[in-house]
Structure formats: C-alpha cells, structure tokens
Amino acid sequence: MSQGAWNAVFIIASFAAYIVIAIRSRAGSTKEYYTAGSGVSPLANGMATAADWMSAATFISMAGGIAVAGYDASRFLMGWTGGFVLLTTLMVPYLRKFNKSTVPDFLGDRFYSKGARLVGVICAIFICMTYIMGQMRGVGVVFSNLFELSVPMGVIIGAAIVFFYAGLGGMKGITYTQVAQYCVMAFAYTIPAIFAALALTGNIVPQLGLIGNAVEDGVPILEKINNINTELGFSEYTKGNLTKMNMFFITAALMVGTAGLPHVIVRFFTVKNVKSVRQSACWTLAFIAVIYLTAPAVGVFARINLIDSLHNTPYTAVPEWFSKFEKTGQMTFEDKNGDGIIQYFGPEKDQPNELTFGTDIMVMASPYMADLSPWIIGLLMAGCIAAALSTAAGLLLVISTSISHDLMKKIINPGLSDKQEVTSARLASLGALIVAAYFGINPPSSFVAKTVAFAFGLAASSFFPTLLMGIFSKRMNKWGAICGMMAGITFTLAYIVYFQFCGGTPEQYLFGITPEGIGFIGMIINFVVAAIVCAVTPKPPVEIQAMVENIHIPRDAGEASDH
Amino acid sequence: MSDSEQTTTHAAKYWWAKLRILLGILIVWFLVSFGCGILFREWLDANMIKIGNAPFGFWMAQQGSIVCFVLLLIVYNFMMNRLDAKFGYDEKGGDV
Numbered sequence: 198m199s200q201g202a203w204n205a206v207f208i209i210a211s212f213a214a215y216i217v218i219a220i221r222s223r224a225g226s227t228k229e230y231y232t233a234g235s236g237v238s239p240l241a242n243g244m245a246t247a248a249d250w251m252s253a254a255t256f257i258s259m260a261g262g263i264a265v266a267g268y269d270a271s272r273f274l275m276g277w278t279g280g281f282v283l284l285t286t287l288m289v290p291y292l293r294k295f296n297k298s299t300v301p302d303f304l305g306d307r308f309y310s311k312g313a314r315l316v317g318v319i320c321a322i323f324i325c326m327t328y329i330m331g332q333m334r335g336v337g338v339v340f341s342n343l344f345e346l347s348v349p350m351g352v353i354i355g356a357a358i359v360f361f362y363a364g365l366g367g368m369k370g371i372t373y374t375q376v377a378q379y380c381v382m383a384f385a386y387t388i389p390a391i392f393a394a395l396a397l398t399g400n401i402v403p404q405l406g407l408i409g410n411a412v413e414d415g416v417p418i419l420e421k422i423n424n425i426n427t428e429l430g431f432s433e434y435t436k437g438n439l440t441k442m443n444m445f446f447i448t449a450a451l452m453v454g455t456a457g458l459p460h461v462i463v464r465f466f467t468v469k470n471v472k473s474v475r476q477s478a479c480w481t482l483a484f485i486a487v488i489y490l491t492a493p494a495v496g497v498f499a500r501i502n503l504i505d506s507l508h509n510t511p512y513t514a515v516p517e518w519f520s521k522f523e524k525t526g527q528m529t530f531e532d533k534n535g536d537g538i539i540q541y542f543g544p545e546k547d548q549p550n551e552l553t554f555g556t557d558i559m560v561m562a563s564p565y566m567a568d569l570s571p572w573i574i575g576l577l578m579a580g581c582i583a584a585a586l587s588t589a590a591g592l593l594l595v596i597s598t599s600i601s602h603d604l605m606k607k608i609i610n611p612g613l614s615d616k617q618e619v620t621s622a623r624l625a626s627l628g629a630l631i632v633a634a635y636f637g638i639n640p641p642s643s644f645v646a647k648t649v650a651f652a653f654g655l656a657a658s659s660f661f662p663t664l665l666m667g668i669f670s671k672r673m674n675k676w677g678a679i680c681g682m683m684a685g686i687t688f689t690l691a692y693i694v695y696f697q698f699c700g701g702t703p704e705q706y707l708f709g710i711t712p713e714g715i716g717f718i719g720m721i722i723n724f725v726v727a728a729i730v731c732a733v734t735p736k737p738p739v740e741i742q743a744m745v746e747n748i749h750i751p752r753d754a755g756e757a758s759d760h
Numbered sequence: 761m762s763d764s765e766q767t768t769t770h771a772a773k774y775w776w777a778k779l780r781i782l783l784g785i786l787i788v789w790f791l792v793s794f795g796c797g798i799l800f801r802e803w804l805d806a807n808m809i810k811i812g813n814a815p816f817g818f819w820m821a822q823q824g825s826i827v828c829f830v831l832l833l834i835v836y837n838f839m840m841n842r843l844d845a846k847f848g849y850d851e852k853g854g855d856v
Contacts, residue, residue, distance in 0.1 A: 275825050743782055
C-alpha cells in the first residue's frame with residue numbers, strides 16, 4: 198500500500214471511531230452537556246484529560262523545541278507537568294465538592310457577585326479563544342499536507358468535525374472520544390520513539406536510551422549531542438542560556454497557569470466524587486508523563502539523525518524524504534557559498550547556515566529518518582489530528598458553557614429552561630468555532646504563537662490565585678477577589694502587550710523577566726491586592742463562610758448518573 | 761459540649777491534618793522541580809552521581825521531576841484516603 202493509502206486508512210478509521218462514540222454518548226440534559234452527568238470513571242477521565250491537555254503544538258512541536266533548546270526547554274517539561282500537582286492538591290477536589298458546572302460559576306457563588314462571575318466569563322473565553330485558534334490552524338495544516346487540500350479547506354473540515362461531536366455531544370460526547378484520541382496519540386508518539394531508540398542506542402526504552410550509549414561508537418548520547426552542538430556553533434545541550442531567574446519565573450508561571458486553566462479544571466467535574474477526582478488526577482498526570490518523558494528522547498534522537506544525514510551532504514545526494522519536506526516548505530536549503538553541499542551551523546559559528554527547519558520537523562520526519570514502514574507514518578498523522586481535535590473540543594466546551602450558563606442563564610436571562618440552555622450552548626459553540634476557524638484561516642501573523650504567553654499569564658494571574666483564596670480562606674470577600682483579579686490581569690496584560698506588540702526592549706524587563714514568566718508576578722500582585730482590600734472591607738456573609746467550610750470536607754459531592 | 765460544636769472541632773482537626781499533608785507534598789514538589797532542576801542544578805550536576813550518562817540536575821529537570829510528580833500524586837491519594845477513613849469522611853466508589 199502507498200503512503201497516501203495508509204494515511205487515509207488511519208485517519209478515516211479514527212474519525213469513524215470518534216463519530217460513532219460521539220453519537221452513542223451524546224448529551225440530553227445540561228448536566229450531561231456540562232459535566233457528562235458526573236458519571237465518568239477516574240481512569241477514563243484521566244485519559245480524556247491527558248488528550249485534552251496535549252495540544253497539536255505539544256504533540257508536533259515540543260520534541261523539536263526541546264532538541265533545539267536543550268536544558269532551557271526543561272521549563273516546559275516541568276511547568277506543564279508540575280502544574281498538575283498544584284491542580285490536584287489545591288484546586289479540583291474542592292471545586293468538585295462545590296458541585297457546579299463551570300469555573301465562573303464558582304467565582305459567582307463563592308464571591309456572591311455577578312461582577313466576579315462576569316470577570317470569570319471574560320477570562321475563560323479569552324484564554325480558550327487564544328488557545329483554540331492555534332488548534333484550528335494545526336488541523337488545517339495537517340489536513341492540507343495529507344490530502345493536498347488548501348489550508349482553509351482543511352480548517353473548515355476540522356471545524357465541522359469538532360462541531361459535530363463537541364457542539365452536539367457536549368462533555369459526555371467529548372469525554373469518550375478523547376479516551377480514544379489519547380490511545381491514538383500515545384501509540385503514535387511512542388512507537389517511532391522506540392524504533393529510533395533501538396536503532397541509535399540499542400535500548401528499547403527511549404528514556405533509557407537517552408542516558409545510554411550510542412550503538413555505533415559507544416559514546417554517550419548526551420555527550421554526542423553536546424559535541425555536535427559545540428562543533429556546529431550551538432550552545433551545549435545540557436547547559437542552557439536562560440538566566441536562573443527566568444527559568445524560575447517561567448516555570449512557576451507555567452505551573453500556576455496550568456493549575457488555573459478552566460478547560461482542565463472542568464474535566465474533573467465529570468467524575469463521581471472527591472475521592473475519584475484525586476484518583477483521576479493521578480491517572481491524568483501518569484498518562485501525560487508517558488508523552489512528556491518520551492519527548493526529550495525523541496528530540497535528541499531526531500536531531501542526531503537529522504544532522505548526521507544532512508550536514509555536509511551534497512544537495513544531489515540527500516535522502517528521499519528531504520524533498521518531501523522541502524516541497525511543503527517545512528525545510529529549506531539555500532546554497533549560500535555555492536558549493537552544492539548542505540551546511541548546518543548555529544549562531545556561534547561565523548560560517549553561514551544554509552539549512553532551516555521548524556520545530557515540527559523532529560516529530561514529523563523521525564519515522565522517515567529511521568526508515569519505518571508507511572503504516573507508522575499513517576498512525577502519526579492520525580495522532581497529530583487527534584491531538585488538535587481533542588484540545589479544540591475541550592476548549593470549545595468551556596467557551597460555550599461560559600456563554601450559555603454563566604452569561605445567558607445566570608446574568609442575562611435567569612428564566613432560561615434546561616432545554617433552551619443546551620440549545621444556546623450549541624449555538625454558542627457554533628459561533629465560537631466560526632470565529633476560531635476564521636483566525637485559523639487568517640492567522641494574525643505571529644499572533645497565535647505569542648498568545649500562548651497570554652493564556653498562561655492570564656490563568657496564572659486571575660483564576661489560580663482567586664480560586665485558591667476562595668477555597669482556602671473563609672475571610673476572603675467579593676471586594677478582595679474582584680480587586681485582586683483586576684489588578685493581576687491588568688498588570689499581566691499590560692506587561693505582555695507592551696513587550697510583545699508595542700516594541701518594548703529586553704533592557705526594560707522588570708528584574709529581567711520575559712513576558713512568558715510575568716504571570717507569576719501577576720499572581721503575587723493579585724494575592725497582595727486581594728489581601729489588602731479584604732482587610733479593610735466587611736467579612737463575607739455567614740452562609741458563604743459555612744459554604745467554604747463545607748467544601749473542605751470531601752463527602753457528599755452531589756449525585757452522579759451512571760453511563 | 762453540644763453536638764454542633766463537636767462536629768466543628770472534628771472538621772477543624774480534619775482540616776488541619778489535611779493541610780499538614782498538603783504542605784509536605786508541596787515541599788517535596790518544590791524541591792524536586794525548582795530545587796533540583798533549577799536552583800541547585802549546577803552544584804548537583806558537578807557533585808552528585810550521574811543517572812546513566814546524564815548529569816543529576818539536568819536529568820532531574822528533564823525526566824526525574826516528572827517521575828517524582830507522578831509518585832507524589834500516588835502518595836497523596838494514599839494519604840488522603842487514609843485520612844478520610846480515619847475521620848469518617850470516606851466514600852464508596854471511585855475504584856478503577
């Protein structure tokens with residue numbers, strides 16, 4: 198079978214599976230639409246959350262990013278996993294006990310204020326919209342590569358599929374499709390890594406291969422990549438360029454941001470009780486770790502193979518796959534010195550670099566470099582699409598429920614019936630998808646890449662500290678919460694906008710902290726402002742204080758329905 | 761002592777015991793990630809045993825911390841379930 202046929206088989210088969218699952222588990226009531234009736238098993242929810250969490254960018258670009266940045270990339274590895282420890286110990290068990298369907302719901306009730314709810318709705322929509330644009334773009338790019346469609350056509354097909362099962366099926370529909378998507382992703386990611394590890398290090402476990410020796414000459418893999426990097430004018434892989442200050446703040450901002458992302462938090466409202474929440478969060482992190490522990494190995498192996506097969510190779514003698522990636526523009530060769538030989542050099546070398554490629558190449562090209570059979574490449578393509586679709590679906594759900602439940606039902610029109618609420622959620626998800634697809638087709642230049650800093654910075658400076666104080670402090674009142682949130686968001690947004698869009702220079706950085714890490718400072722500002730305002734304003738009402746005491750006790754977290 | 765006061769102190773004791781466990785978990789969380797992976801990395805790279813061929817601090821930053829996070833959550837689950845049972849707040853279900 199040809200490569201095209203294998204790709205089509207895997208993608209059509211996986212889509213058929215998702216659609217069948219979505220139809221079988223579509224939602225009937227708001228409870229099912231928002232939280233899948235709280236009857237999902239901890240294991241299934243763990244897989245679904247892992248799929249939700251790992252976006253197209255994580256799946257395709259993370260390994261390549263690690264390969265280039267070396268030690269510096271540890272901030273993403275630790276930040277995006279360590280956040281789950283905070284999430285599990287400080288957030289989700291208590292929010293689940295509170296037994297409401299959305300994050301703004303908690304803010305509105307705990308801080309007895311429509312203002313707090315509205316701020317929550319705006320933050321949730323903003324965070325999720327910035328995220329979902331990148332996902333739609335990712336789907337479009339993969340589709341266009343595979344079926345030789347235009348990117349806009351790919352985006353539209355992807356949006357239609359997401360609407361079909363997320364918009365119609367709600368939380369119940371997406372949970373079970375995400376379980377299937379996680380399985381596809383995990384196999385698609387680890388199988389090429391195992392083959393690459395075997396070929397390069399003789400070890401079947403990629404993580405052990407990374408700390409082992411090369412088969413060819415017995416040199417440790419990490420020493421090999423360090424040598425390659427210094428020889429070609431890059432900084433040593435195991436060292437790092439970022440200052441300790443920046444490493445600390447960026448890692449911290451990513452961690453607290455992760456613990457405050459609404460589309461991750463709501464996933465834990467789908468399990469039966471508080472005990473299941475803790476169990477499910479543990480499964481989630483374990484499933485995420487499978488991919489995160491493999492990523493550094495994939496990156497290093499692919500970089501060694503790539504440089505090995507391309508550097509100092511005459512352009513006429515390049516491997517077959519090179520032209521494939523050249524055609525799609527993912528790799529380019531420019532013969533600057535006119536000798537017809539590819540030279541790849543880093544910034545510290547004075548010779549010109551002639552080879553450029555994006556971070557996505559390490560994952561996309563590694564099966565070709567390891568000369569794996571076409572069906573593995575087909576599986577990888579299905580994995581890319583699964584990663585993009587699962588994240589897009591989870592984000593879409595938060596946007597639509599924030600609009601239908603928190604904005605429509607709780608603020609604008611309290612008379613809305615259950616059925617009308619579900620209908621408005623579906624309409625809201627259609628609207629959100631159209632906006633996301635528009636930006637997927639016409640990405641505002643490099644805007645999407647920069648907005649990741651926005652999403653994490655906002656979550657870190659708004660949701661994380663405010664939820665934390667709402668859960669752990671009986672004394673925190675609505676004035677403190679609202680002022681704290683406003684102060685945290687304003688500071689973080691202003692800092693990011695100034696440096697990303699208004700031409701701020703690195704010399705002006707506060708304590709030398711980049712916009713990526715500023716969310717952590719925003720969080721501290723939120724805490725301080727909230728504490729000061731709270732100290733000079735009246736205590737919250739007695740029933741609110743009793744409610745806070747009640748969420749500290751795990752028992753009786755509301756009814757669940759069986760699936 | 762009235763009934764309601766008794767429940768309050770019972771719940772308060774439970775809450776303090778819980779906070780102690782959380783504090784312990786978060787201290788370890790901080791040490792394995794920020795401590796080993798960032799703050800003391802150079803010292804650990806130079807002075808600690810290597811994991812395979814990887815310097816200790818570097819390995820902690822890229823692999824070890826993630827493994828520790830998973831182990832931490834397993835310990836957390838175990839300790840929380842035991843605490844809930846001890847105070848009579850445990851629930852049926854959630855197995856799998």
